Amino acid sequence: MDDFVRDKLNEWGLNELLKIFEDESINTESLYCLVDQDIDKLIPKIGPRARFKKRLKLLKSQQQDKEESHWTEAFPSTRDTEKRKLDLQGESSNSQPTEKRKRETASSELNILSEVKIIMKNVHTKLQNQENTRVNNFLKTKIRNLETEKRELVGVFGKTGAGKTSLINAVIEEKRLLPSGSVTACTSVMIKVEANRHNQKYEAEIEFITKEEWEDELGNRDQFLKNDADQENDDDGNDEYLDVAEKLSALYGEDWKHQSTDQLMDRKYFREIPEFLQSTRKTLTCEAAEELSAKIIKYTRNDTKQGGDEDVKRLFWPLVKCVTVRVPHNNFLQHVTLVDLPGNGDRNKSRDEMWKGIVGNCSTVWIVTEINRAASEKESWEILKSASSHLGNGGECRHIHFICTKSDVIEDLLDSSRANVTSILKRNEEAKQSVRKEFNKLTRVKKHFSDECFQVFTVSSKEFVKKTYLSPENTEIPKLQTFLQNLNDCHSETLNYVSGAQGILSLIQGAKSRDMDGCNKDIYKYLERNLSHQMESIHIVMMETYRTFEKCLQKGVEMSKTSYERILKTSLYPPKRNGAGFCKQLKKVVQNGGIYKPNRGKEINLNMKLTSFMTDSIDEDFRKTFPNDGKCGPFNGVISKFSLDTEGLRQKHGDLELQLIFLKSEEEQIKTKLTQLIRNRKKNIYKSLTTKAEEIMQACYDKAAGFSGTGLLQNMRNTIERHVHESKDTMFEKAKYVMLDQLLSLMMDILEKLENTIKESIELSLKTDGTSIPDVSTELTMVQNLHDDLLKSS
Numbered sequence: 001m002d003d004f005v006r007d008k009l010n011e012w013g014l015n016e017l018l019k020i021f022e023d024e025s026i027n028t029e030s031l032y033c034l035v036d037q038d039i040d041k042l043i044p045k046i047g048p049r050a051r052f053k054k055r056l057k058l059l060k061s062q063q064q065d066k067e068e069s070h071w072t073e074a075f076p077s078t079r080d081t082e083k084r085k086l087d088l089q090g091e092s093s094n095s096q097p098t099e100k101r102k103r104e105t106a107s108s109e110l111n112i113l114s115e116v117k118i119i120m121k122n123v124h125t126k127l128q129n130q131e132n133t134r135v136n137n138f139l140k141t142k143i144r145n146l147e148t149e150k151r152e153l154v155g156v157f158g159k160t161g162a163g164k165t166s167l168i169n170a171v172i173e174e175k176r177l178l179p180s181g182s183v184t185a186c187t188s189v190m191i192k193v194e195a196n197r198h199n200q201k202y203e204a205e206i207e208f209i210t211k212e213e214w215e216d217e218l219g220n221r222d223q224f225l226k227n228d229a230d231q232e233n234d235d236d237g238n239d240e241y242l243d244v245a246e247k248l249s250a251l252y253g254e255d256w257k258h259q260s261t262d263q264l265m266d267r268k269y270f271r272e273i274p275e276f277l278q279s280t281r282k283t284l285t286c287e288a289a290e291e292l293s294a295k296i297i298k299y300t301r302n303d304t305k306q307g308g309d310e311d312v313k314r315l316f317w318p319l320v321k322c323v324t325v326r327v328p329h330n331n332f333l334q335h336v337t338l339v340d341l342p343g344n345g346d347r348n349k350s351r352d353e354m355w356k357g358i359v360g361n362c363s364t365v366w367i368v369t370e371i372n373r374a375a376s377e378k379e380s381w382e383i384l385k386s387a388s389s390h391l392g393n394g395g396e397c398r399h400i401h402f403i404c405t406k407s408d409v410i411e412d413l414l415d416s417s418r419a420n421v422t423s424i425l426k427r428n429e430e431a432k433q434s435v436r437k438e439f440n441k442l443t444r445v446k447k448h449f450s451d452e453c454f455q456v457f458t459v460s461s462k463e464f465v466k467k468t469y470l471s472p473e474n475t476e477i478p479k480l481q482t483f484l485q486n487l488n489d490c491h492s493e494t495l496n497y498v499s500g501a502q503g504i505l506s507l508i509q510g511a512k513s514r515d516m517d518g519c520n521k522d523i524y525k526y527l528e529r530n531l532s533h534q535m536e537s538i539h540i541v542m543m544e545t546y547r548t549f550e551k552c553l554q555k556g557v558e559m560s561k562t563s564y565e566r567i568l569k570t571s572l573y574p575p576k577r578n579g580a581g582f583c584k585q586l587k588k589v590v591q592n593g594g595i596y597k598p599n600r601g602k603e604i605n606l607n608m609k610l611t612s613f614m615t616d617s618i619d620e621d622f623r624k625t626f627p628n629d630g631k632c633g634p635f636n637g638v639i640s641k642f643s644l645d646t647e648g649l650r651q652k653h654g655d656l657e658l659q660l661i662f663l664k665s666e667e668e669q670i671k672t673k674l675t676q677l678i679r680n681r682k683k684n685i686y687k688s689l690t691t692k693a694e695e696i697m698q699a700c701y702d703k704a705a706g707f708s709g710t711g712l713l714q715n716m717r718n719t720i721e722r723h724v725h726e727s728k729d730t731m732f733e734k735a736k737y738v739m740l741d742q743l744l745s746l747m748m749d750i751l752e753k754l755e756n757t758i759k760e761s762i763e764l765s766l767k768t769d770g771t772s773i774p775d776v777s778t779e780l781t782m783v784q785n786l787h788d789d790l791l792k793s794s
């Protein structure tokens with residue numbers, strides 16, 4: 001929002017400003033957003049309007065110009081820029097009317113939401129001006145709690161060079177946003193792409209690792225410089241050495257080889273990024289995507305051609321944890337964040353934790369791979385295999401999209417310019433079939449997901465932009481765009497807010513207009529009885545779940561006790577491993593609490609291996625109890641079925657209609673909140689088995705990490721084997737109880753929260769009189785009308 005507009009808002013007040021916006025036919029959406037944040041601070045004053053009107057006209061025309069240039073920039077080579085623009089607005093003759101309708105609906109819903117938010121802010125202020133009673137505080141909290149903002153995370157995984165960056169740029173129609181394309185450079189940090197809600201500029205926020213972490217990396221260098229001689233025989237060591245050398249050369253050129261750690265921490269190396277030394281974030285802001293793209297390269301991409309010239313070009317990606325790129329005016333990103341996730345986790349601990357956190361919060365993943373090797377490309381399947389537990393039972397993923405890229409590249413035709421569409425489409429179909437076949441072989445992965453959640457796409461990002469041979473439909477990018485738009489659909493969030501607001505206003509007005517003695521005993525008793533029946537049925541389902549978990553886990557305990565030796569053998573005596581190399585790797589494993597991520601290849605997680613029989617035993621029932629797709633809801637749908645039957649009561653007790661509307665909306669609100677709570681807590685419940693194993697194993701890891709010299713490998717092996725052997729009778733049992741405890745504690749919390757919330761709502765709605773409560777009859781009528789509009793538009 002323009003500062004000028006903000007000032008005027010403070011000076012003249014909201015109503016005056018709204019009138020001006022309407023007179024000038026300017027979209028009030030951005031004004032609403034601002035008002036939403038600042039309403040409490042508004043000082044209404046009426047003042048001269050002429051200069052302000054002029055300024056608004058200017059702003060409007062600037063915005064139109066900007067939109068125009070945004071489009072020409074994004075599709076410079078296309079003759080049909082105008083047509084594309086119309087297409088997206090849904091006005092060209094070929095455009096799909098449903099898309100247009102969807103967009104119109106979304107925009108009108110956004111306006112409804114903004115209006116209701118303003119109304120509720122006003123009601124909140126009215127309540128603040130009243131006496132501080134229990135009901136008053138309850139209502140204020142309810143209004144504040146209406147705000148929930150859900151963003152859907154789409155994780156984009158894939159081997160370097162697979163086409164992730166080009167795919168993201170194409171799908172969000174920002175051809176020049178994320179840097180891609182150079183043969184010698186690749187993306188090296190996590191990049192989040194989301195909508196810019198604060199202003200209309202392109203923005204990148206750079207989050208750094210800590211200074212201490214960087215000092216640790218420099219410490220690693222000292223160790224390698226000491227051991228330089230024996231690097232050749234050792235793949236892992238060499239690999240790690242190359243990793244450290246690559247990072248240090250990016251930042252220091254050749255200096256890192258000759259300078260001490262203290263010297264390398266000198267300010268002169270961080271002149272361009274004082275934010276790193278101050279442990280703050282750096283923000284870059286630009287008018288155009290291309291400009292931002294050029295600016296972020298040194299923070300995101302690793303150029304392997306970087307040499308040791310005098311005039312060294314410093315790259316800062318080794319210091320970066322994550323970059324968030326914010327894009328203005330983008331329909332695909334309103335409630336969606338796309339995350340480019342290079343590789344498969346990270347060696348750096350904080351980046352790895354962030355990687356796992358993001359993966360666990362993804363509702364969709366895009367596994368990106370080149371079409372030529374789609375089914376046979378091991379790396380993509382490895383990514384899916386190792387991430388599946390973080391995504392499925394340990395996460396909230398509902399869609400796995402396997403995206404085969406570069407469909408325009410056909411090998412048997414010498415030049416893709418001559419490739420004909422028929423052979424491309426035929427090859428696309430073949431690729432889809434073989435990828436599906438491959439996916440069906442992954443029984444362990446499939447345990448976490450339903451069959452419908454897996455889909456294959458064959459895309460060409462290049463052709464989507466160039467349109468030389470393939471129509472947009474044949475590039476399949478529009479399919480992904482439609483998917484994102486559906487994910488963006490904020491209808492349920494809007495409905496949730498508006499219904500909640502209507503409920504609160506109904507309660508206030510119901511209490512205000514009631515001339516009863518404050519309590520309708522029959523209804524009160526009926527509702528209490530109904531509540532207790534409902535709680536009972538939830539309790540029964542929960543107890544059944546507990547027993548099922550207990551049975552499965554017990555089976556897992558038995559299996560683990562008889563199979564742990566096999567697990568230890570494959571983990572501690574891997575075939576085809578050179579002894580010295582494995583010794584170093586095992587040392588890293590014990591130094592890192594049983595978990596180690598080599599630069600290339602899969603993460604080693606001894607704790608996870610030890611509990612694998614237990615997770616296997618619970619996987620299927622865990623997914624049934626906590627499904628990620630919204631079809632049935634957790635605990636066999638018993639929470640979503642919860643109902644006090646207020647609809648039925650409304651027919652018979654018209655005089656209590658407002659109170660019953662409030663109760664119905666409270667019911668919906670608490671169910672939505674509980675679903676979110678369950679989604680977050682179930683992730684930790686699932687991880688609890690490995691977390692407990694890690695805790696129990698820590699003593700032997702510490703002991704093993706202390707060994708050195710002759711017999712190091714065997715000493716480490718013996719220590720681990722002895723520890724597991726001695727604790728086998730308790731370790732798995734303890735892990736089982738931790739999971740059961742956490743499950744029980746979640747169930748108790750759900751029962752308590754549900755019962756308390758509904759009880760309090762019944763009591764307040766039926767026992768409150770109008771004392772110290774403002775009149776909100778106008779607001780209620782307005783919100784009721786908006787609620788009806790919303791239901792009609794869906």
Ligand SMILES: Nc1nc2c(ncn2[C@@H]2O[C@H](COP(=O)(O)OP(=O)(O)OP(=O)(O)O)[C@@H](O)[C@H]2O)c(=O)[nH]1
Pocket residue numbers: 158159160161162163164165166167179180181182185186187342405406407408409459460461462463
């Ligand atoms: N022919 C063709 N080339 C493509 C397509 N998509 C990407 N490329 C090319 O493939 C190369 C790698 O693309 P990127 O999008 O940078 O790949 P990436 O997966 O982001 O790679 P990293 O940044 O290294 O992780 C570039 O040279 C792109 O121009 C496509 O649809 N068709």
